[in-house]
Amino acid sequence: MVDKAEMRPTMEDVAAAAGVSQMTVSRVMRGTGQTSDKVRKRVQDAARLLGYVPNRLATALRDETAPLIAVVLPTLGNRVFSEVLNGVQTTLAGSGVQPVFGVTEYSAEREEELVRDLLSWRPRGIILPGLEHSQATRATIRASGVRVAEVMDIDGDPISVAFGMSQIAAGRCTAQHMLSKGYRRFGYIGSQGGKDLRALKRLEGFRAAIREAGAQIVTQLIRPEPSSMTVGRRATAEVLAQAHPPQAIYYSNDDLAAGGIMHCLSEGIAIPSDVALAGFNGLPFLEALPVRLTTVETPRLQMGVQAALHLIGQETDQDGNQDRDPERHSTGRRVDLGFQLIDGDTC
Amino acid sequence: MVDKAEMRPTMEDVAAAAGVSQMTVSRVMRGTGQTSDKVRKRVQDAARLLGYVPNRLATALRDETAPLIAVVLPTLGNRVFSEVLNGVQTTLAGSGVQPVFGVTEYSAEREEELVRDLLSWRPRGIILPGLEHSQATRATIRASGVRVAEVMDIDGDPISVAFGMSQIAAGRCTAQHMLSKGYRRFGYIGSQGGKDLRALKRLEGFRAAIREAGAQIVTQLIRPEPSSMTVGRRATAEVLAQAHPPQAIYYSNDDLAAGGIMHCLSEGIAIPSDVALAGFNGLPFLEALPVRLTTVETPRLQMGVQAALHLIGQETDQDGNQDRDPERHSTGRRVDLGFQLIDGDTC
DNA sequence: TGACTAAATGTTTACGAAAACATTTTATGA
DNA sequence: TCATAAAATGTTTTCGTAAACATTTAGTCA
Numbered sequence: 001m002v003d004k005a006e007m008r009p010t011m012e013d014v015a016a017a018a019g020v021s022q023m024t025v026s027r028v029m030r031g032t033g034q035t036s037d038k039v040r041k042r043v044q045d046a047a048r049l050l051g052y053v054p055n056r057l058a059t060a061l062r063d064e065t066a067p068l069i070a071v072v073l074p075t076l077g078n079r080v081f082s083e084v085l086n087g088v089q090t091t092l093a094g095s096g097v098q099p100v101f102g103v104t105e106y107s108a109e110r111e112e113e114l115v116r117d118l119l120s121w122r123p124r125g126i127i128l129p130g131l132e133h134s135q136a137t138r139a140t141i142r143a144s145g146v147r148v149a150e151v152m153d154i155d156g157d158p159i160s161v162a163f164g165m166s167q168i169a170a171g172r173c174t175a176q177h178m179l180s181k182g183y184r185r186f187g188y189i190g191s192q193g194g195k196d197l198r199a200l201k202r203l204e205g206f207r208a209a210i211r212e213a214g215a216q217i218v219t220q221l222i223r224p225e226p227s228s229m230t231v232g233r234r235a236t237a238e239v240l241a242q243a244h245p246p247q248a249i250y251y252s253n254d255d256l257a258a259g260g261i262m263h264c265l266s267e268g269i270a271i272p273s274d275v276a277l278a279g280f281n282g283l284p285f286l287e288a289l290p291v292r293l294t295t296v297e298t299p300r301l302q303m304g305v306q307a308a309l310h311l312i313g314q315e316t317d318q319d320g321n322q323d324r325d326p327e328r329h330s331t332g333r334r335v336d337l338g339f340q341l342i343d344g345d346t347c
Numbered sequence: 348m349v350d351k352a353e354m355r356p357t358m359e360d361v362a363a364a365a366g367v368s369q370m371t372v373s374r375v376m377r378g379t380g381q382t383s384d385k386v387r388k389r390v391q392d393a394a395r396l397l398g399y400v401p402n403r404l405a406t407a408l409r410d411e412t413a414p415l416i417a418v419v420l421p422t423l424g425n426r427v428f429s430e431v432l433n434g435v436q437t438t439l440a441g442s443g444v445q446p447v448f449g450v451t452e453y454s455a456e457r458e459e460e461l462v463r464d465l466l467s468w469r470p471r472g473i474i475l476p477g478l479e480h481s482q483a484t485r486a487t488i489r490a491s492g493v494r495v496a497e498v499m500d501i502d503g504d505p506i507s508v509a510f511g512m513s514q515i516a517a518g519r520c521t522a523q524h525m526l527s528k529g530y531r532r533f534g535y536i537g538s539q540g541g542k543d544l545r546a547l548k549r550l551e552g553f554r555a556a557i558r559e560a561g562a563q564i565v566t567q568l569i570r571p572e573p574s575s576m577t578v579g580r581r582a583t584a585e586v587l588a589q590a591h592p593p594q595a596i597y598y599s600n601d602d603l604a605a606g607g608i609m610h611c612l613s614e615g616i617a618i619p620s621d622v623a624l625a626g627f628n629g630l631p632f633l634e635a636l637p638v639r640l641t642t643v644e645t646p647r648l649q650m651g652v653q654a655a656l657h658l659i660g661q662e663t664d665q666d667g668n669q670d671r672d673p674e675r676h677s678t679g680r681r682v683d684l685g686f687q688l689i690d691g692d693t694c
Numbered sequence: 695t696g697a698c699t700a701a702a703t704g705t706t707t708a709c710g711a712a713a714a715c716a717t718t719t720t721a722t723g724a
Numbered sequence: 725t726c727a728t729a730a731a732a733t734g735t736t737t738t739c740g741t742a743a744a745c746a747t748t749t750a751g752t753c754a
Binding site: 098 | 355398400401402403404405407408413415423424426429430432433436437440443445446447448449450463464465466467468469486487490491492575576577579580602605606609612613631632634635636637
């Protein structure tokens with residue numbers, strides 16, 4: 001009992017129990033080829049009785065690829081990325097493909113190592129955040145021939161296909177909106193110590209529009225911590241305590257901005273007359289706040305969904321090989337999922 | 348170039364390039380056994396040159412187990428679970444073990460299917476949410492012999508080891524705290540249409556304490572949607588609009604409760620004099636709210652960390668087998684990670 | 695220098711599933 | 725009733741790695 005029970009049953013065991021060959025079991029399990037009803041039933045019963053669970057490692061080894069999608073995320077601390085992951089997960093659910101993932105914490109070295117680790121599973125595809133990757137990472141991916149989807153950003157050269165939106169345009173759009181309301185003196189509040197490259201791109205777009213309009217950013221505060229309402233609240237307090245505070249503050253995301261709203265509510269600072277605010281992401285919780293934040297809504301879930309669809313999709317070539325046809329993959333294709341300015345009450 | 352370049356190099360290829368046998372390459376790659384400096388260097392150079400990436404599928408097949416931890420989550424829509432996942436991820440990072448995961452959306456059938464899918468990867472262990480699992484799920488797991496860690500809850504019989512806290516005690520604790528403040532007429536607001544079993548256990552504990560004190564729950568509103576501030580805000584409006592509204596509302600979690608706070612702030616309802624509120628989880632964003640919510644802080648991250656540690660930990664037996672020693676695994680061990688009542692300003 | 699040991703490297707095999715090919719049954723029709 | 729095709733089932737081999745065992749080479753000491 002001790003030794004025999006330990007062994008998880010294989011097709012061979014099921015075959016023995018059903019009095020057929022391993023190959024017949026294989027055929028029954030997959031429903032391929034011809035099998036008689038009698039044998040099919042016998043095999044299925046045996047499998048159920050023994051508690052047979054297929055070993056995907058064997059199948060994957062033989063197929064030279066595993067039904068897995070590798071997902072690289074900057075962090076799980078930010079709701080945005082768990083939403084992307086959720087999009088991937090939802091799309092994959094029921095398809096028999098599982099997500100394997102890892103987190104880089106915004107480190108390029110960690111990304112390099114992680115990509116190598118994940119690729120050693122021979123996944124069907126890999127999803128990467130953003131378009132900036134080290135030379136080594138790109139080389140590893142190219143050598144592996146794995147299909148790639150980059151998400152979040154489209155400002156740059158995709159390795160293969162990017163599903164995202166223009167971060168630069170989002171920053172610019174926000175600036176234009178605020179400028180149209182007459183604000184001239186701006187503040188910027190960020191986080192992550194500037195490691196979030198997408199946030200930097202938004203700031204770049206924002207700054208360009210401000211400069212072109214002849215207005216200016218008078219304060220820029222980038223906190224080292226990850227984003228949170230608390231950090232946003234403290235940073236806002238700090239910025240508004242200055243001798244010449246800005247008329248309007250652009251936050252690198254909604255969490256920080258919501259913290260700003262909380263500060264104003266608590267201190268009796270009027271929004272937008274005393275200070276105007278704008279965020280980024282359009283997270284659902286904003287709906288519940290007493291003041292509707294002006295922000296830019298992004299298709300986070302869609303990015304995950306589209307990327308996953310692309311990777312498991314019908315886009316494999318006729319031979320079932322990794323499709324390396326330059327027209328569809330090598331050439332960086334950018335799929336712009338767009339964004340939408342939400343004109344709230346904060347500016 | 349087309350055909351040859353497609354093939355990812357194997358140890359055999361590296362061996363040929365270095366003029367040694369495949370086994371020598373294997374030894375060099377793992378740093379085991381005796382190898383001369385000369386050969387070692389030759390092999391490493393060849394591997395680097397060819398861009399060799401080990402195929403874990405082969406190793407895992409041979410080892411009869413893959414360096415993976417399977418994680419089953421009820422949903423990714425709730426911050427709490429992405430935090431658990433984050434705890435798992437953080438613990439696993441750098442250990443060469445990757446998390447594979449799936450989401451049940453609180454469905455037992457989906458859990459059954461998902462567990463089978465995940466186990467087909469022959470993971471080192473599996474993490475399940477809660478202690479309630481279908482008979483079939485338990486059978487599949489038992490037959491597979493995989494190591495199990497259950498998280499979140501300890502009110503029940505663990506399959507093996509549970510890392511969590513008593514949900515019933517948390518509910519009871521909250522009730523006692525509110526009763527001590529003199530409230531007698533309570534309301535309860537929940538979500539997920541009652542599919543969240545942990546929330547039900549908290550309610551159970553809460554209700555028991557209320558009953559014992561001779562007080563009562565006058566309103567109970569369980570919305571079908573997933574939790575969110577917005578849902579909490581609407582539900583609170585609904586409850587307070589009643590003819591005889593409760594003096595105090597217990598929410599199944601912080602998101603809902605924060606929505607309640609927002610409603611009160613917007614409507615000028617005084618907290619706690621007009622209505623008292625209490626939540627559950629102790630999410631970090633509460634810190635930033637204008638009013639400090641009374642809640643119960645839970646060790647979400649720790650649950651993930653401990654579960655992962657347990658599964659990859661040094662608890663394998665001497666032979667490196669799955670440890671089925673009844674004393675350590677079969678007997679349901681419950682690791683109580685505790686919780687802490689946060690005495691805020693809302694009751 | 696030769697016997698002998700330790701170090702370095704090589705060969706065979708197993709892991710579980712499934713494609714490719716082979717063989718046995720069963721059904722069909724003259 | 726027997727050829728013949730179609731259906732059902734079986735056998736061999738492969739995927740990449742690593743344990744187990746085998747062999748060769750280098751090193752030590754009498």
